[in-house]
Amino acid sequence: MASTAETDVMMAADGVPLKIKLRRAERMRKIWALGLIAPLFIFIVGGFIVPIISLMTLSVEDPELNEALPRTAEIFSQWDGEGYPSEEAMLVFAEELSTADRGEFGRVSKRLNYDISGFKSMLKATARASDELTLLPADQILQGFIDIDDDWEDQAYWRAIKGASSAYSDYYMLWAVDLKRDGETGEIISVDEGRAVYVEVLIRTIEISFAVTILCFLMGLPIAYLLATLPTAKSNLLLILVLLPFWTSLLVRTTSWLVLLQNEGLVNDLGIWIGLWNEPLELVRNRLGVYIAMTHILLPFMVLPMFSVMKSINPWHMRAAASLGAPGWKAFLKVYMPQCMPGVGAGTLLVFILSLGYYITPALVGGPDDQMISYWIVQNMGRNANWGLGAALSLILLVLTMVMFFIYNRFVGIDNLKVN
Amino acid sequence: MALPSYATPLDRAWYYSYRVLCGLIFAFLVIPILVIIPLSFNSEPYFTYPMPGFSLRWYEEFFNSPQWLLGLKNSIIVGIFATLVASVLGTLAALGLNRAEFPGKPLIMGVLISPIIVPIVITAAGMFYFYSRLGLTGTLAGLVFAHATIGVPFVIITVSATLAGFDNNLVRAGASLGAGPVKTFFKITMPLILPGIVSGGLFAFITSWDELVIAIFLAGTEEHTLPRRMWSGIRELLSPTIMAVATLLILTSIALMVVMELLRRRTERLRGIRV
Numbered sequence: 001m002a003s004t005a006e007t008d009v010m011m012a013a014d015g016v017p018l019k020i021k022l023r024r025a026e027r028m029r030k031i032w033a034l035g036l037i038a039p040l041f042i043f044i045v046g047g048f049i050v051p052i053i054s055l056m057t058l059s060v061e062d063p064e065l066n067e068a069l070p071r072t073a074e075i076f077s078q079w080d081g082e083g084y085p086s087e088e089a090m091l092v093f094a095e096e097l098s099t100a101d102r103g104e105f106g107r108v109s110k111r112l113n114y115d116i117s118g119f120k121s122m123l124k125a126t127a128r129a130s131d132e133l134t135l136l137p138a139d140q141i142l143q144g145f146i147d148i149d150d151d152w153e154d155q156a157y158w159r160a161i162k163g164a165s166s167a168y169s170d171y172y173m174l175w176a177v178d179l180k181r182d183g184e185t186g187e188i189i190s191v192d193e194g195r196a197v198y199v200e201v202l203i204r205t206i207e208i209s210f211a212v213t214i215l216c217f218l219m220g221l222p223i224a225y226l227l228a229t230l231p232t233a234k235s236n237l238l239l240i241l242v243l244l245p246f247w248t249s250l251l252v253r254t255t256s257w258l259v260l261l262q263n264e265g266l267v268n269d270l271g272i273w274i275g276l277w278n279e280p281l282e283l284v285r286n287r288l289g290v291y292i293a294m295t296h297i298l299l300p301f302m303v304l305p306m307f308s309v310m311k312s313i314n315p316w317h318m319r320a321a322a323s324l325g326a327p328g329w330k331a332f333l334k335v336y337m338p339q340c341m342p343g344v345g346a347g348t349l350l351v352f353i354l355s356l357g358y359y360i361t362p363a364l365v366g367g368p369d370d371q372m373i374s375y376w377i378v379q380n381m382g383r384n385a386n387w388g389l390g391a392a393l394s395l396i397l398l399v400l401t402m403v404m405f406f407i408y409n410r411f412v413g414i415d416n417l418k419v420n
Numbered sequence: 421m422a423l424p425s426y427a428t429p430l431d432r433a434w435y436y437s438y439r440v441l442c443g444l445i446f447a448f449l450v451i452p453i454l455v456i457i458p459l460s461f462n463s464e465p466y467f468t469y470p471m472p473g474f475s476l477r478w479y480e481e482f483f484n485s486p487q488w489l490l491g492l493k494n495s496i497i498v499g500i501f502a503t504l505v506a507s508v509l510g511t512l513a514a515l516g517l518n519r520a521e522f523p524g525k526p527l528i529m530g531v532l533i534s535p536i537i538v539p540i541v542i543t544a545a546g547m548f549y550f551y552s553r554l555g556l557t558g559t560l561a562g563l564v565f566a567h568a569t570i571g572v573p574f575v576i577i578t579v580s581a582t583l584a585g586f587d588n589n590l591v592r593a594g595a596s597l598g599a600g601p602v603k604t605f606f607k608i609t610m611p612l613i614l615p616g617i618v619s620g621g622l623f624a625f626i627t628s629w630d631e632l633v634i635a636i637f638l639a640g641t642e643e644h645t646l647p648r649r650m651w652s653g654i655r656e657l658l659s660p661t662i663m664a665v666a667t668l669l670i671l672t673s674i675a676l677m678v679v680m681e682l683l684r685r686r687t688e689r690l691r692g693i694r695v
Contacts, residue, residue, distance in 0.1 A: 036512045036513060037512070037532075039509055040512065044531055044569065048535055049531065051547055055545060055549045222438065223446065226439075241446045241449055241450050243677055244453060244673075249647065251630065251650060252456070253452065255650070255662060255666055256455065256456045256666070264468060266455065266467070269468060328431070359633060377541050378545075391545075398538065401537065
């Protein structure tokens with residue numbers, strides 16, 4: 001190459017200083033790299049991150065009244081909540097009711113019905129008579145409302161309208177933790193005993209995840225240790241027994257447990273045949289069924305990370321401990337366990353995180369009192385069509401999962417997410 | 421860890437009870453899966469042993485049911501296209517991530533991996549919310565995109581792992597001999613990282629093949645997948661046809677597991693030769 005330098009600056013073949021040439025090449029590499037990442041990045045951000053964020057925003061929105069009856073929403077939001085709203089406000093309300101779009105009206109009456117059940121039918125009757133209401137003189141309008149339905153005398157209904165008048169509110173977030181704002185004072189208070197479900201659901205979700213994690217650890221530790229200490233040929237063979245459930249569809253495994261654990265299922269047949277119990281036991285559609293099936297499904301996620309860490313531990317350490325007089329259990333606890341903590345941490349955190357979001361398995365093998373938070377997200381977004389509450393519950397689950405993953409990432413590193 | 425000759429009776433007792441314990445746990449892992457297979461050949465519609473007779477009637481029922489066959493067809497179509505989308509996009513991104521260092525790389529990686537972090541119910545609800553505006557709910561295209569999204573992280577992880585063991589000097593050698601970037605990719609990089617791409621693709625496929633929650637949200641009553649059909653079947657009546665479907669799904673899983681194992685062995689063998 002004739003790239004000789006006349007000064008002390010190194011030149012490339014075409015006379016450009018080498019430094020600049022190198023920098024250019026480096027920049028080209030970066031552009032290439034970003035260009036390769038870009039399609040997937042756009043795909044994930046546009047088709048996944050943005051939809052999830054926009055779903056989450058539903059949890060702080062309360063748009064129905066603003067969309068259906070915008071002037072009412074505005075004038076009610078200015079009312080201080082004392083006594084009755086002004087006659088002008090009532091008149092605006094009556095006018096907007098008579099001209100409201102059917103679909104929007106349906107949504108707003110559903111929203112107000114969350115606050116006070118029975119509001120929906122009352123609003124319907126009022127809307128039907130709203131044309132006549134608008135003709136009343138101002139001082140008779142309240143009486144006009146009361147003539148349609150006695151309940152309008154109760155200020156709670158008027159305050160509920162005010163409560164729904166803001167486009168953004170903490171209404172659904174509070175609901176998701178069994179709280180609400182008091183109509184009169186605006187203070188945050190607990191909802192009525194009968195309606196409080198979600199705190200219990202959240203506690204239950206964590207409780208089930210915790211129990212399943214412990215069960216997986218207790219069952220995973222012995223076999224991970226066995227796999228790690230057996231000769232490779234044997235352990236490879238046994239590893240198949242762990243990988244088979246890992247690869248088998250979750251739905252299939254749940255179905256298997258449903259078949260095995262039902263009253264006339266194999267486990268009951270076997271237990272009665274051996275004589276362990278005389279009557280069929282209730283093993284499914286209760287908490288026991290959930291624990292059994294979820295432990296079975298998540299056990300491989302515990303075993304595989306523990307196994308891969310244990311395999312790298314030098315077996316001579318245990319012999320060294322034994323030669324120094326430590327009994328087997330002591331050597332295991334003091335020498336072996338500390339070394340496999342990364343695997344234990346990875347396994348337990350992974351199982352816990354995965355458990356938190358379980359839906360299918362508890363839905364099939366659990367009873368009504370064993371459903372986890374995901375079930376209520378599906379219920380609210382599906383059958384109840386209460387997207388605000390569904391989004392609020394989703395946000396709680398998402399934050400919980402993210403926090404756990406943050407710990408996992410600190411502890412294990414997300415790149416080490418074991419997939420095989 | 422065979423038992424040494426100087427083991428005391430207590431050691432011996434512990435050793436054997438530990439082995440028995442492990443045996444029971446392994447049994448707990450596999451028996452529930454294996455037990456379902458014979459039941460699918462039961463001649464009577466019961467789930468009890470001993471079985472009165474052997475029959476293929478539940479498989480016959482499956483292959484004669486337009487509902488089940490539609491589910492099977494849709495699952496195959498969605499699985500293949502979702503795998504293609506995930507493999508192509510995931511491989512390109514993994515190559516890009518491997519190519520250069522730049523600020524914000526961990527963040528980008530986090531974003532690309534995020535579909536396996538977010539609980540599936542939230543993913544499904546978010547996609548339903550988004551796709552319903554695009555008119556993609558109840559269509560196979562919607563399912564393909566959704567399944568590709570949750571399959572992509574597996575492709576990135578496996579291909580990145582393969583690239584970590586990839587010698588970039590091979591590409592430089594190719595380039596110094598006059599091959600352009602496209603040629604070096606197809607002649608050098610691609611053949612060497614192919615096992616990674618294939619195993620990532622298999623992961624993406626099995627993810628789509630077994631996926632249920634997104635299908636519950638996105639698939640309409642018309643365009644259901646096999647797990648979706650199975651789900652409604654289980655909730656109506658646990659029929660032996662479902663055992664037949666479950667058996668077919670287990671066999672698919674075993675087949676994929678074998679392919680993965682062969683790929684792993686091949687890679688190990690190749691690495692062994694190179695050293």
